[in-house]
Amino acid sequence: QLQLQESGPGLVKPSETLSLTCTVSGGSISTTDYHWGWIRQPPGKGLEWIGSMYYIGSTYFNPSLKSRARISIDTSRDQFSLKLSPVTAADTAVYYCARQSSSYYYFDSWGQGTLVTVSS
Protein backbone atom coordinates (compact mmCIF):
# COMPACT_ATOMS: atom_id res chain seq x y z
CA GLN A 1 0.00 0.00 0.00
CA LEU A 2 1.34 3.41 -0.97
CA GLN A 3 2.45 5.63 1.89
CA LEU A 4 3.80 9.18 1.90
CA GLN A 5 5.62 10.74 4.84
CA GLU A 6 6.64 14.37 5.22
CA SER A 7 9.74 15.33 7.18
CA GLY A 8 11.53 18.54 8.01
CA PRO A 9 11.85 21.31 10.61
CA GLY A 10 8.71 22.33 12.44
CA LEU A 11 9.96 25.86 13.09
CA VAL A 12 11.43 28.27 10.56
CA LYS A 13 12.47 31.89 11.10
CA PRO A 14 10.97 34.68 9.01
CA SER A 15 12.92 35.43 5.80
CA GLU A 16 14.54 32.00 5.87
CA THR A 17 13.90 28.87 3.79
CA LEU A 18 11.28 26.23 4.52
CA SER A 19 12.54 22.80 3.45
CA LEU A 20 10.45 19.64 3.49
CA THR A 21 10.94 16.16 2.09
CA CYS A 22 8.33 13.56 1.22
CA THR A 23 9.34 9.91 1.26
CA VAL A 24 7.23 7.54 -0.82
CA SER A 25 7.01 3.88 0.14
CA GLY A 26 5.00 0.96 -1.19
CA GLY A 27 5.40 2.23 -4.74
CA SER A 28 7.87 3.93 -7.06
CA ILE A 29 8.03 7.66 -7.62
CA SER A 30 9.27 6.96 -11.16
CA THR A 31 5.94 6.34 -12.79
CA THR A 32 4.23 7.92 -15.76
CA ASP A 33 0.83 7.54 -14.10
CA TYR A 34 1.30 10.14 -11.39
CA HIS A 35 2.66 13.51 -10.47
CA TRP A 36 3.80 14.41 -6.97
CA GLY A 37 2.54 17.52 -5.25
CA TRP A 38 2.55 19.74 -2.19
CA ILE A 39 -0.54 21.26 -0.59
CA ARG A 40 -0.77 23.36 2.55
CA GLN A 41 -3.47 24.25 5.06
CA PRO A 42 -3.12 27.17 7.49
CA PRO A 43 -4.54 26.33 10.93
CA GLY A 44 -8.33 26.30 10.82
CA LYS A 45 -8.44 27.25 7.14
CA GLY A 46 -8.79 25.68 3.71
CA LEU A 47 -6.40 23.94 1.35
CA GLU A 48 -3.96 25.62 -1.02
CA TRP A 49 -2.06 23.78 -3.75
CA ILE A 50 1.60 24.83 -3.85
CA GLY A 51 3.03 22.95 -6.80
CA SER A 52 3.62 19.57 -8.41
CA MET A 53 6.34 17.66 -10.18
CA TYR A 54 6.60 14.88 -12.71
CA TYR A 55 9.37 12.31 -12.15
CA ILE A 56 11.33 13.44 -15.22
CA GLY A 57 11.70 16.85 -13.61
CA SER A 58 8.98 19.07 -15.04
CA THR A 59 7.33 21.28 -12.43
CA TYR A 60 4.35 23.60 -12.22
CA PHE A 61 3.29 25.93 -9.44
CA ASN A 62 0.47 27.97 -8.00
CA PRO A 63 1.05 31.38 -9.64
CA SER A 64 0.77 33.06 -6.23
CA LEU A 65 3.74 31.05 -4.93
CA LYS A 66 5.72 30.42 -8.10
CA SER A 67 8.40 33.01 -7.37
CA ARG A 68 9.19 31.50 -3.96
CA ALA A 69 8.71 27.75 -4.39
CA ARG A 70 10.96 25.02 -5.74
CA ILE A 71 10.27 21.29 -6.00
CA SER A 72 12.93 18.69 -6.67
CA ILE A 73 12.90 14.92 -6.93
CA ASP A 74 15.31 12.12 -6.00
CA THR A 75 14.16 9.02 -7.83
CA SER A 76 16.94 6.88 -6.30
CA ARG A 77 15.42 7.46 -2.86
CA ASP A 78 11.76 7.76 -3.91
CA GLN A 79 11.70 11.24 -2.38
CA PHE A 80 10.61 14.68 -3.51
CA SER A 81 11.23 17.95 -1.75
CA LEU A 82 9.80 21.43 -1.35
CA LYS A 83 11.68 24.64 -0.71
CA LEU A 84 9.86 27.88 -0.03
CA SER A 85 11.80 31.10 0.41
CA PRO A 86 11.66 33.63 1.88
CA VAL A 87 8.94 32.74 4.39
CA THR A 88 6.71 34.95 6.53
CA ALA A 89 4.21 34.20 9.28
CA ALA A 90 1.58 33.75 6.55
CA ASP A 91 3.37 30.56 5.49
CA THR A 92 2.56 28.89 8.81
CA ALA A 93 0.52 25.84 7.89
CA VAL A 94 0.25 22.08 7.84
CA TYR A 95 2.10 20.96 4.72
CA TYR A 96 0.96 17.82 2.93
CA CYS A 97 2.64 15.86 0.18
CA ALA A 98 0.35 13.91 -2.12
CA ARG A 99 0.19 11.74 -5.20
CA GLN A 100 -1.62 13.36 -8.10
CA SER A 101 -3.19 11.61 -11.06
CA SER A 102 -1.35 12.47 -14.29
CA SER A 103 -4.57 12.24 -16.22
CA TYR A 104 -7.02 14.14 -14.08
CA TYR A 105 -4.89 15.97 -11.49
CA TYR A 106 -6.83 15.04 -8.38
CA PHE A 107 -4.89 13.93 -5.29
CA ASP A 108 -5.56 10.30 -4.44
CA SER A 109 -3.04 9.58 -1.69
CA TRP A 110 -1.81 11.97 0.98
CA GLY A 111 0.84 12.09 3.68
CA GLN A 112 -0.27 12.71 7.25
CA GLY A 113 0.94 16.32 7.09
CA THR A 114 3.51 18.26 9.07
CA LEU A 115 2.99 21.58 10.84
CA VAL A 116 5.51 24.26 9.99
CA THR A 117 5.46 27.40 12.10
CA VAL A 118 7.20 30.55 10.92
CA SER A 119 8.30 32.53 13.93
CA SER A 120 11.38 34.20 15.33
Place this chain on the structure above:
Amino acid sequence: EIVMTQSPATLSVSPGERATLSCRASQSVGSNLAWYQQKPGQAPRLLIYGASTRATGIPARFSGSGSGTEFTLTISSLQSEDFAVYFCQQYNRWPTFGGGTKAEIK
Protein backbone atom coordinates in the same frame (compact mmCIF):
# COMPACT_ATOMS: atom_id res chain seq x y z
CA GLU B 1 -7.70 31.61 -10.98
CA ILE B 2 -10.85 29.52 -10.79
CA VAL B 3 -12.58 30.28 -7.49
CA MET B 4 -14.52 27.45 -5.85
CA THR B 5 -17.38 28.40 -3.53
CA GLN B 6 -18.95 25.82 -1.23
CA SER B 7 -22.27 26.06 0.54
CA PRO B 8 -23.41 25.90 3.18
CA ALA B 9 -20.41 26.56 5.39
CA THR B 10 -21.94 24.34 8.06
CA LEU B 11 -24.57 21.66 7.62
CA SER B 12 -26.37 20.32 10.68
CA VAL B 13 -27.72 16.85 10.02
CA SER B 14 -29.08 14.03 12.15
CA PRO B 15 -27.54 10.56 11.76
CA GLY B 16 -29.39 8.63 9.08
CA GLU B 17 -30.50 11.75 7.24
CA ARG B 18 -29.51 12.77 3.73
CA ALA B 19 -26.94 15.52 3.27
CA THR B 20 -26.51 17.65 0.16
CA LEU B 21 -23.38 19.77 -0.22
CA SER B 22 -22.87 22.27 -3.04
CA CYS B 23 -19.81 23.53 -4.88
CA ARG B 24 -19.80 26.26 -7.49
CA ALA B 25 -16.96 27.19 -9.84
CA SER B 26 -16.36 30.74 -11.06
CA GLN B 27 -16.01 29.39 -14.59
CA SER B 28 -16.66 26.07 -16.24
CA VAL B 29 -14.42 23.19 -15.16
CA GLY B 30 -16.22 20.52 -17.18
CA SER B 31 -16.21 17.36 -15.08
CA ASN B 32 -12.77 18.04 -13.61
CA LEU B 33 -14.01 18.13 -10.03
CA ALA B 34 -13.04 16.10 -6.97
CA TRP B 35 -14.46 15.86 -3.45
CA TYR B 36 -12.47 15.16 -0.30
CA GLN B 37 -13.36 14.37 3.30
CA GLN B 38 -11.20 15.65 6.15
CA LYS B 39 -11.50 14.69 9.80
CA PRO B 40 -9.77 16.63 12.61
CA GLY B 41 -6.03 16.03 12.67
CA GLN B 42 -6.11 13.95 9.50
CA ALA B 43 -5.19 14.47 5.88
CA PRO B 44 -7.96 14.84 3.32
CA ARG B 45 -9.27 11.63 1.76
CA LEU B 46 -10.37 11.44 -1.85
CA LEU B 47 -14.06 10.55 -2.18
CA ILE B 48 -15.07 11.45 -5.73
CA TYR B 49 -13.24 12.38 -8.93
CA GLY B 50 -14.48 13.21 -12.39
CA ALA B 51 -17.45 14.83 -10.62
CA SER B 52 -19.21 11.50 -10.11
CA THR B 53 -16.76 8.56 -9.89
CA ARG B 54 -16.24 7.14 -6.43
CA ALA B 55 -12.63 6.55 -5.43
CA THR B 56 -11.49 3.09 -4.41
CA GLY B 57 -13.08 1.90 -1.19
CA ILE B 58 -15.59 4.74 -0.87
CA PRO B 59 -19.06 3.57 0.25
CA ALA B 60 -21.96 3.81 -2.15
CA ARG B 61 -23.79 6.27 0.12
CA PHE B 62 -21.46 8.95 -1.27
CA SER B 63 -22.41 10.23 -4.71
CA GLY B 64 -21.37 13.17 -6.83
CA SER B 65 -23.13 14.97 -9.65
CA GLY B 66 -22.91 18.05 -11.79
CA SER B 67 -20.76 19.55 -14.53
CA GLY B 68 -19.65 22.94 -15.72
CA THR B 69 -19.99 25.25 -12.74
CA GLU B 70 -22.46 23.52 -10.40
CA PHE B 71 -21.66 20.38 -8.44
CA THR B 72 -23.24 18.41 -5.63
CA LEU B 73 -22.00 15.83 -3.15
CA THR B 74 -24.78 13.75 -1.65
CA ILE B 75 -24.46 11.48 1.36
CA SER B 76 -27.60 9.37 1.29
CA SER B 77 -27.70 8.42 4.97
CA LEU B 78 -25.15 10.02 7.26
CA GLN B 79 -23.23 7.66 9.49
CA SER B 80 -21.39 8.77 12.62
CA GLU B 81 -18.06 8.53 10.81
CA ASP B 82 -19.25 10.93 8.09
CA PHE B 83 -19.29 14.00 10.32
CA ALA B 84 -16.30 15.88 8.93
CA VAL B 85 -15.30 18.72 6.65
CA TYR B 86 -15.76 18.27 2.90
CA PHE B 87 -13.77 20.10 0.25
CA CYS B 88 -14.24 20.31 -3.49
CA GLN B 89 -11.31 20.81 -5.86
CA GLN B 90 -11.23 21.66 -9.54
CA TYR B 91 -8.46 20.54 -11.81
CA ASN B 92 -9.49 22.04 -15.11
CA ARG B 93 -6.62 24.43 -14.70
CA TRP B 94 -4.11 24.58 -11.87
CA PRO B 95 -5.80 23.05 -8.82
CA THR B 96 -7.92 25.18 -6.49
CA PHE B 97 -10.04 24.12 -3.54
CA GLY B 98 -13.30 25.32 -2.07
CA GLY B 99 -13.46 26.69 1.46
CA GLY B 100 -15.14 23.58 2.81
CA THR B 101 -18.47 22.49 4.31
CA LYS B 102 -18.54 21.15 7.83
CA ALA B 103 -21.11 18.41 8.40
CA GLU B 104 -21.99 18.46 12.08
CA ILE B 105 -24.36 16.45 14.22
CA LYS B 106 -27.74 18.09 14.70
